[in-house]
Amino acid sequence: MSCRSDRIIHVIGAAMPNKKEYKTVVAVIHALPQYDDEVEKGLSDLAIQVRAEPGNVTFMPYRNVSESHSYIVYEIYQNETAFLQHVNAHYTRAFNKMLETAAKGGKSQVLEVSDIL
Numbered sequence: 277m278s279c280r281s282d283r284i285i286h287v288i289g290a291a292m293p294n295k296k297e298y299k300t301v302v303a304v305i306h307a308l309p310q311y312d313d314e315v316e317k318g319l320s321d322l323a324i325q326v327r328a329e330p331g332n333v334t335f336m337p338y339r340n341v342s343e344s345h346s347y348i349v350y351e352i353y354q355n356e357t358a359f360l361q362h363v364n365a366h367y368t369r370a371f372n373k374m375l376e377t378a379a380k381g382g383k384s385q386v387l388e389v390s391d392i393l
Contacts, residue, residue: 311378331358
């Protein structure tokens, strides 16, 4: 099974080693209409880089079909350290810098979440 398939199994509920240490966040981005294509391309490029991070479990960007120019990104990291390494990576900082002009409010809204099962 490929690494990508392994990540999908983790997301849909198979056993996750050290699950309690995992850091799960959901990022919501509301792109300004004139920057929608740039944000979508930026998310696609970012996904490739983030998925290669050793501490990344999953990085799944979605277009919010209920709201124009809106994106939701579901992310899981092995632990807080892996998440902080992601946040401080040059490509993540560059993406967030682009959002300063391309997104409503100048940034994404990041919500830390935990499962209930």
